[in-house]
Amino acid sequence: KPISEFEVNHEKKMHLIVASKDLSKYQHIHPTYKGKGVFTVPVTFTQGGSFQLIADFVPKGQSDIVQMHTVSVKGNTPAPVSLTPDKKLVKTVNGNQVSLKIDSQLKANQETMLNFYFEDAQTKQPIQDLQPYLGAVGHVVILNQDATKYLHVHPMDERVKGSNAMFHTTFPSPGVYKVWGEFQRSNKVFIVPFVVEVSK
Ligand SMILES: [Cu+2]
Structure with a gap:
């Protein structure tokens, strides 16, 4: 049974993070609630490869839920950028x-x-x-x-x-x-x- 009602959390019903697996690409976007448990949002992936989708939402009367999905995007896939701690913050x-x-x-x-x-x-x-x-x-x-x-x-x-x-x-x-x-x-x-x- 679809969840139909969501709390507004920091002005939005859903926060969606779209990040490449190497964390070099990052978007924080806000899908539109269409009703009956469905959210939609247009996304442009700027490169191919593996991306993590992280949806953050609060069904009415419940606590915060975080759901992750990995998607594979076709197209030109650069070598992963290695994650090096910053020397100066x-x-x-x-x-x-x-x-x-x-x-x-x-x-x-x-x-x-x-x-x-x-x-x-x-x-x-x-x-x-x-x-x-x-x-x-x-x-x-x-x-x-x-x-x-x-x-x-x-x-x-x-x-x-x-x-x-x-x-x-x-x-x-x-x-x-x-x-x-x-x-x-x-x-x-x-x-x-x-x-x-x-x-x-
Ligand atoms: Cu957000």
Whole structure:
């Protein structure tokens, strides 16, 4: 029997992550609910190969469900990009310089604070005008190396506008993970990727 009703979670009834198995390609999209348990969304795969689809939704009156499917896409398939932990956790996207600060050493099964700090790449002034994106200052999606472990983390304080955004999470096992921070400024969403290593 199809599930017919879904809760709205961060402004959407379904969040869908589409990631290549090597995590080099990443999309976070929102399928449209058509009724009778059916969601649809157009997707363009920019290369061939194996992709992981991760659907995140909440049936009415239940708790969050995450479902994963692996699909194989035909067409030109580049060699997988190896996932190497970043030496410096600083990235610039759309003129926004984002530093990821982690208080202590990253350890599996231990609560960790991910602290994103934003400054203007040119002026080095702290950024204080981040806009709410899907009901929060930002969203953080984390996948392990083979895209089988998924974490979706929301900020400690959803209403901040900068220059820091803090996210609490626990990595479930040791290994290399990719972390995508999604934020919005000047009406543009920008995605900042980091690769981190989590020890035992
Ligand atoms: Cu979403």
